[in-house]
Amino acid sequence: MKYTEDHEWLKVEGDTVIVGITDYAASQLGDVVFVELPEAGTTVEKDDEVVVIESVKAASEIVAPINGEIVAINEALADAPGSVNDDPQGAAWFFTMKPSNMSDIDGFMDEAAYKAFIA
Amino acid sequence: MTELHTTPLHQLHLDLNAKMMAFAGYDMPINYPLGVMKEHLQTREKAGLFDVSHMGQIIFSGAPVEDIALFLESLIPVNIAGLKPGRQRYGFFTNEKGGILDDLMLANRGDDIFMIVNAACKVQDIAHLKEHKPDHITMDVIEDRALLALQGPESEAVMARLIPQTQDMKFMDSRVFSYNGFEIWISRSGYTGEDGFEISVPGNEAIDFAQTLLSHDEVEMIGLGARDSLRLEAGLCLYGHDLDASTTPIEGALQWGIQKIRRKEGAREGGFLGADIILAQLDAGVEKIRVGLKPEGRAPMREGVKLFADETSAEPIGNITSGGFGPTISAPVAMGYVGTEYSAMGTQLFGDVRGKRLPVTITELPFVPANFKR
Incomplete structure (x- = not known):
């Protein structure tokens, strides 16, 4: 698992990358009540806003961590947005993407570095 | 500061x-x-x-x-x-x-x-x-x-x-x-x-x-x-x-x-x-009036969201002044101002949320009945 400074996690599976937000990010957001996901097939560039998370308090944007194409989204979040609080690093993944260059994820933090980053 | x-x-x-x-x-x-x-x-x-x-x-x-x-x-x-x-x-x-x-x-x-x-x-x-x-x-x-x-x-x-x-x-x-x-x-x-x-x-x-x-x-x-x-x-x-x-x-x-x-x-x-x-x-x-607004989907409509009479018209007819998620009714809730001609209960309007026109209905306030000791 790799981690970004925007508190996303990235997990490589074959030639795709699964993206979600970290436990830390989920706890900072508070109770999530709505998640707006991109459409599968969308081509995105790094730092494009691709997901909107609405908590009871406010709306927050999640950016694409790398260039690539969104290949799948987690449809289950539409009916169960609260799973972002319950299991952000598991069941509540947001989308998978096919990176333009898989090597783009090499620069992200590993778990130890991310733990130090949020400490 | x-x-x-x-x-x-x-x-x-x-x-x-x-x-x-x-x-x-x-x-x-x-x-x-x-x-x-x-x-x-x-x-x-x-x-x-x-x-x-x-x-x-x-x-x-x-x-x-x-x-x-x-x-x-x-x-x-x-x-x-x-x-x-x-x-x-x-x-x-x-x-x-x-x-x-x-x-x-x-x-x-x-x-x-x-x-x-x-x-x-x-x-x-x-x-x-x-x-x-x-x-x-x-x-x-x-x-x-x-x-x-x-x-x-x-x-x-x-x-x-x-x-x-x-x-x-x-x-x-x-x-x-x-x-x-x-x-x-x-x-x-x-x-x-x-x-x-x-x-x-x-x-x-x-x-x-x-x-x-x-x-x-x-x-x-x-x-x-x-x-x-x-x-x-x-x-x-x-x-x-x-x-x-x-x-x-x-x-x-x-x-x-x-x-x-x-x-x-x-x-x-x-x-x-x-x-x-x-x-x-x-x-x-009056020309505009405060109303309750219930977004039909799950997306909250927050303060500043502009309201339109339909999905295509260019001129807003109102705006949301408070909006968010209502935990008791487990759905988004909002209030705002609309032109009085659009203020009848049940009127469907559209709120512009991040460029999308989403349906919202004029609703009686409060969303949750008051529980006062009269």
């Missing part, structure tokens, strides 16, 4: 690990570890304790209450002279254009009148009062007392364990009691749509008093985040968002707050700032 004010309960918030943020110049708890959603439901189901000490507490005395009431009626279009001792009423200051300068609570306490105003407006409210106040009326701005709100269906039982006589109070009653050697000012009111009490205690007693309430199993501390979602579900306005100096009480759907006696042909008709405009609007109607 100027340093934030703190309330007498500040250390308690820190000790309880509240998430703090600046609100109206005060360092205030937005939520505690429980979180906004659970704090909201706690208040609806049991009881929640709020620190609202940032609000302004003002006492008018030095003259017969009738004189004070008539002075306040020159700034507030409400029947204050007819308010019986021990009773409280909602009101608002108006300006020459009929706009609302602040909304407030007033209590006739027999020998004086006690007023509570919004934190964000209190400096200008006090200046406004000073500008118009006759010299023989004394105005004391209370700086050494904390204000707490205990809200929710279990509030009555909890308060009765401390002060049994509070059980006999009805919605909008206001009383002064002696408790543990100090004076405690209690009204049966709040800002959540639930039964409950607003409680003024000396600042140096505030933490002990709050801890006494929190020692009861039914009570949890609640932050400003849940205070906002509770009042929105209850259909109550937040000044500076749902009401402002360019919005009249009639546009704000607050005409219920202007009793007959202050309206045309009433015994004390008008006589407040902006009366000509406000009383004319009572007859002729």
